[in-house]
Amino acid sequence: MGPGGACWRGGGAGARRWLSSRASAPRVCVVGSGPAGFYTAQHLLKHHDLAQVDIYEKLPVPFGLVRFGVAPDHPEVKSYGAEDNRILGIPGENLPGVYSARAFVGWYNGLPENRDLNPDLSCETALILGHGNVALDIARILLSPLDLLRKTDITDCSLAALACSKVKRVWLAGRRGPLQVAFTIKELREMINLPGTQPVLNPADFTGLENAVKDAPRPRKRLTELMIKTALQKPGEMAAQAAAARQWGLKFQRSPQEVLPTADGRRARGVRMALTRLEGSGESAKAIPTGDVEELECGLVLSSIGYRSLPLDPAVPFDTQRGIIPNSMGRVEGAPGLYCSGWVKRGPTGVIITTMNDSFDTAQSVLEDLRGGMLDVSVSREGFGAVGSILRSRGVRPVSFSDWEKIDAAEVARGKAAGKPREKIVDPQEMLQLIGH
Missing domain, CATH: 3.40.50.720 (NAD(P)-binding Rossmann-like Domain)
Structure with a gap:
């Protein structure tokens, strides 16, 4: 577990x-x-x-x-569990360039099992499948100025990879509409205000929603109003967008059908999306394919459609x-x-x-x-x-809490030398050697 x-x-x-x-x-x-x-x-x-x-x-x-789960720049809310991720169940999801959110988050947070993920960040456009807080976390990490990330406990190897990243455009796609997004207003506001980054929301996606949320619970009403306000803003109206070299945006009512391979079949080049219509309203609305499709070009695909526990x-x-x-x-x-x-x-x-x-x-x-x-x-x-x-x-030497305190002290000391809260040790064998095992 x-x-x-x-x-x-x-x-x-x-x-x-x-x-x-x-x-x-x-x-x-x-x-x-x-x-x-x-x-x-x-x-x-x-x-x-x-x-x-x-x-x-x-x-x-x-x-x-709590240590490995969310984004390193959100130490106050690290809280995601479950040992596996939900699979997309579509052709091409095992192509190089396609990663689960869980593995990607584990990689930049120093989870030992994901330390060798080595994601390819050489493309300009990334697609995140999902409209939850984890999806926004990943988008923010991909687009954040390095100076902000350097002050967190993100691992050195992740920081080095992000420093070389060519990603400058991130789309977040979901099967349903703006009234069904699962992220919260705090995370959305932080993404909207990310320095040097421009949000791209289509005003047409929000037509008539101001009336639709009049009687909605206050958190949903405020969240929708913020999306509408952002969609209607002209480029450059927000300080965060001044000379924005990077973009991110939300795509609604799109369900992934297939990850498309490059001509040589060696990696992902895009995703074919089924356009959907909604049956029902509110949280219970279901996405039904319309029969229409579109292709979105991207070299990096991150599946953030949920975690799952294992037996x-x-x-x-x-x-x-x-x-x-x-x-x-x-x-x-x-x-x-x-x-x-x-x-x-x-x-x-x-x-x-x-x-x-x-x-x-x-x-x-x-x-x-x-x-x-x-x-x-x-x-x-x-x-x-x-x-x-x-x-x-069985010849097993357990690690005690006092042993953990030695690992903790070493990580904090390494972090202090680098101007960070801590520098996580990502190799379990190195942890054991540190405590004399």
């Missing part, structure tokens, strides 16, 4: 937790040190004086996608269609004593506040079941004492 979820016996956050107890001292094991795991552990410890919680993480560093273990129930563990208030269906939280509980939606509240709800279910005698806490288990013995018998 990624940091976006956890699942356990006697606990629940998006990894696995087994709870045992000496009648009054429940022992909880959390697998996954992302926000879902930490917030559930926090709630349990706060509301059960005798609870003991062990948190396990597959990497040598904690915090999951944890054959013994743990999993809904492959929805990408979640079937549950009721975090209680895993058909598995008494097993709980889940985060994206593996509810699907890949929301940011850190959503995950926090969701994790508290799951922890509350655990506490209620403890108090109601629903959990078998009659057998005492050793927790990490037993796990540590198993690891030693």
Whole structure:
């Protein structure tokens, strides 16, 4: 499980937790040190004086996608989890030049598994498929002035690649219309005001929408009004657009049909898009192909259509269609004593506040079941004492939190020397050598 979820016996956050107890001292094991795991552990410890919680993480560093998830210039909102991405399911999506948002974000954030992605940024036009905050994050990173990125904890290799990037135009395409975009006004405003970059929105896409959003919830109304205002502005009216060498824009009601190869078949040269019409309105509107198509030329394609969780273990129930563990208030269906939280509980939606509240709800279910005698806490288990013995018998040396603090100090020191908050170590072997493993 990624940091976006956890699942356990006697606990629940998006990894696995087994709870045992000496009648009054429940022992909880959390697998996954992302926000879902930490917030559930926090709630349990706060509301059960005798609870003991062990948190396990597959990497040598904690915090999951709080560390690796969103953009390096947004340290206050890093909060995306789940271990896989949704595939497009169209011809050509495996061509060189096509990347998942998850891999691309992992690359510039220093996620070890993505450190060798080496995306080709030699084209002038990039297409991002998706209208969410992650899509805007990627567009912003591709177009941001280097001076802004140098002050963040973006990895050195990513910064070097972006310094050589030829990308100067980014399109963000979605299947539905302006009233269905999933990004928020803060991220949109930041993109609109990005220095040296001009937003390109077609006024025709917003015809009649001012009336349509009159009775919409305030966040949706404000977001739509900002898009309309931006679409109607003349080039150069905003300070950020002065002498803009770069552009970005939103394309609506376009669904990808095929990634088109170059003549030699070696890489992507564009995407064929089906034009759609909307059936229904608001959040439930569906995109229906009209039969018309268009081709958009681009050498870089980034799929940002959502993340998905993966099955944890054959013994743990999993809904492959929805990408979640079937549950009721975090209680895993058909598995008494097993709980889940985060994206593996509810699907890949929301940011850190959503995950926090969701994790508290799951922890509350655990506490209620403890108090109601629903959990078998009659057998005492050793927790990490037993796990540590198993690891030693297999020749595995776990990384402790104090070991992590050494890695943390080294990263901060390297960052300070470079004028950054930190310089992330992206090679797990280097992390282990640093702590003497």
